Amino acid sequence: MNRRRPNPLVSRLVEVRSRSDHSTIEEELRSLILSGGAPPGTTIPPGEVADAYRVSPIPVREALKTLVGEGLVVHQRNSGYRVSQLSTEELKEIYFVRGVLEQAALAQSVERVTDADIAAARGCHEQLLTATKWGDGKSFHDISRQFHAHLTDPCGMPRLLSMFESTWNLTEPFQVMRSVSASTQTLLNADHEAMLVAFADRDTAAVLQVARVHHSRLEAAILETADRREIGPD
Known part of the structure; x- marks a missing residue:
C-alpha cells in the first residue's frame, strides 16, 4: 500500500520541532512562514500538523486563527488554510x-x-x-x-x-x-x-x-x- 507523501510544510515543522521543545505551534508556524520556509500559497493541513505535534486539532486551529488575524494565513471554506498569497x-x-x-x-x-x-x-x-x-x-x-x-x-x-x-x-x-x-x-x-x-x-x-x-x-x-x-x- 502506498503511503501518502507528507505535506512539505509539515515536514519542515517536524524538523524545526526536533530542535526545540519550548516553542508553541503558533510560534513555529509563524517563524516558518516569516523565514520563507513556507512560500505564499503553501497549504497548511490542520490535521497533519496536529498529528505531527501529537495534539488535537483544536490548538492547531487556534494557532491558525491567530495567524489569519495577522494576515500571514488565509482561510477559505472550500480550500482550507494557506500561507497568504498577494498580488x-x-x-x-x-x-x-x-x-x-x-x-x-x-x-x-x-x-x-x-x-x-x-x-x-x-x-x-x-x-x-x-x-x-x-x-x-x-x-x-x-x-x-x-x-x-x-x-x-x-x-x-x-x-x-x-x-x-x-x-x-x-x-x-x-x-x-x-x-x-x-x-x-x-x-x-x-x-x-x-x-x-x-x-x-x-x-x-x-x-x-x-x-x-x-x-x-x-x-x-x-x-x-x-x-x-x-x-x-x-
Missing part, C-alpha cells in the same frame, strides 16, 4: 504603508538614537556589502531588516513599532530582497550609507529624504522580482 499591487500597497510607518519612526528616532545604535546599524551595513559581494541573497534579505530595526527601534513608540513590524511581517513570506539583482542591492546599500551619515549628523530632513528614495527603490524591487516569479493572482 503585485497588494504587495506594493503593503510596502507603501510600511514606508509611511517607517518614516514616522525614523523621524522620532533621529533625536533619540545613540552612537551605539548607529554603530550596530553600520555593522549590518558592512554585512550587507559582503552579502552583495558574494551573491548571498538570503543574508542580504535577513540583515536588511536588522539594519532598519537598529534605526527605527530608538523611536521609543511601541504602538508605532508594532504596526511597523506587522506590515513588515506581511511582506516577509515573499522574500523580495533575496531575488533582487546585485545592481539593485548596490543602490539599496548606497541608500543605507546615506542614511547612516544623516543619522550621525542628526539631520531629520536628510534622513527622511533618503528614506523616501529608498522606498521608491523597494517598489522597483517588487516589480523586478515579479518579473522573475509569480507573486500571486492579480
